[in-house]
Amino acid sequence: MHEEVVPLGGTNDWRKRLISMPIPNSILRNSTLKQALDSLIHKGRIDRTLGVELYFETDINALFSLAHMVKYARFGDQIFFNQNLHVNTTNICVLACRFCAFRKGPRHEDAYELSVEEYLHRIDPFSTDIDEVHSVGGLHPTWNIEHYKNLYSGAKQKFPHIHIKSLTAVEIKHLADRSNLSVCDVLVELRNSGLDSIPGGGAEILVDSVRDRICRGKESTQEYLDIHRSAHHLGIPSNCTMLFGTVESIEDRITHLELLRELQDETNGFQCFVPYPFLPDFTRLPEAQLATSSEILRMIAISRLMLDNIPHIKAYRMNIGNEVTQLALLAGADDIDGTVGHEEIMHSAGSTAPLDSGVQELVKLIxxxxxIPIKRNTIYSQFFVENCEKQESNILPVVA
Ligand code: SF4
Incomplete structure (x- = not known):
């Protein structure tokens, strides 16, 4: 039989493909998983009751198989990554979220704040290899929008080929407050200075009672959603995240997924969902849960099943490490982030994920x-087939 080829970058016709795929007996025999599969095939939604049931499903291998089937229906064997660099602008922050090991007070000996020159200097040695800079940081007490406009316009002038993905929702809110501007005006001004997209960080758990315990003072659930909504309305794509394993319940995690799914129905501006577990080292949350590897994979699988309208589910290598990332690629994830080069936030909290992985290491991992490793650009509009055997940059550019 001639198998239908999935276009490079995936297909939106994934439900149709799902119908024609062979279904393992472990799924057919399992009423919860069968119900989830039927919902997805018939354009139904996995509701919160079923979402919670999936969470407590005991046959985790069958759960992972179902999530992998759904990923396969969209993308076939393709796994995405990019060539990027993380540059954290400052670790000085006016807040003190209890899970955060990155922030410092302004007088701390390890506090830093990058000038425009230092920012460009950080990018410079990587600039010929990367096509994205990912920049987030603390809420600096004195910086306003002008500093960020200078960072982005300086970077665009010097490295015009580099996509700037920057600022979490709370940083945008902070800049709006500090600059006496609306969120919308901040986004417009920053976009005009070179901001291309925004990452999803800071979502934590989108339930205010949980936020109040782990990150009091941060933006509310509604503010997080409104800031991303504003970005999407302005044509600025974004990602969304979930920090799980602090003090939330399973129901809270499902609420979080439902809220993101609702916003995506409205705007279609999320490209990728990134669920990652809380890393407890050097943080101030002694009552936190610790996510095991199987719980991380379970969360990734459920995200793939519930977020039927967000195309990409990322296994965030910097947080979960390469070994769990590889397993996640068979449990619903289709993306492993990028080469990263430099990372402070997760490593301050205890991550030991390697920072020196180049394209060949990522290709090998996949x-x-x-x-099949597919190098992508930030907004998933260009795809390049990467071949591990060809050690050079023998990249076939293919535009989706
Ligand atoms: S998570 Fe962000 S906002 Fe919270 S303390 Fe850390 S740097 Fe500041």
Whole structure:
């Protein structure tokens, strides 16, 4: 039989493909998983009751198989990554979220704040290899929008080919407050200075009672959603995240997924969902839960099943490490983030994920899961097939 080829970058016709795929007996025999599969095939939604049931599903291998089937229906064997660099602008922050090991007070000996020159200097050595800079940081007590406009316009002038993905929702809110501007005006001014997209960080758990315990003072659930909504309305794409394993309940996690799914129905501006577990080292949350590897994979699988309208589910290597990332590629994830180069936030909290992985290491990691590495740009509009055997940059550019 001739198998239909999935276009590079994936297909939106994934429900149709799902119908024609062979279904393992472990799923057919399992009423919860069968119900989830039927919902997805018939354009139904996995509701919160079923979402919670999936969370407590005991046959985790069958759960992972179902999530992988759904990922396969969209993307076939393709796994995405990019060539990027993380540059954290400052670790000085006016807040003190209890899970955060990154922030410092302004007088702390390890506090830093990058000038425009230092920011450009950080990017410079990587600039010929990367096409994205990911920049987030603390809420600086004195910086206003002018500093960020200078950072982005300086970067665009010097490295015009580099996409700037920057500022979490709370940083945008902070800049609006500090600059006496609306969120919308901040986004417009920053976009005009070179901001291309925004990352999803800071979502934590979108339930205010949980936020009050782990990150009091941060933007509310509604503010997080409104800031991303404003960005989407302005044509600025964004990602969304979930920090799980602090003090939230399973129901809170499902609420979080439902809220993101609702906003995506409205705007279609989220490109990617990134669920990652709380890392407890050097933080101030002794009552936090600790996510095991199987719980991380379970969360990734459920995200794939519930977020039927967000195309990409990322296994965030910087947080979960390469080994769990490889397993996640068979449990619903289709993206492993990028080369990263430099990372402080997760590493301050105890991550030991390697920071020196180049394209070949990422290609190898993906090949070892028997899938096809596809280098993408930030907004998933260009795709390049990467071949591990060709050690050079023998990249076939293909535009989706
Ligand atoms: S998570 Fe962000 S806002 Fe909260 S303390 Fe850390 S740097 Fe500041």
């Amino acid at each position: 090949h070892e899961s028997n899938q």
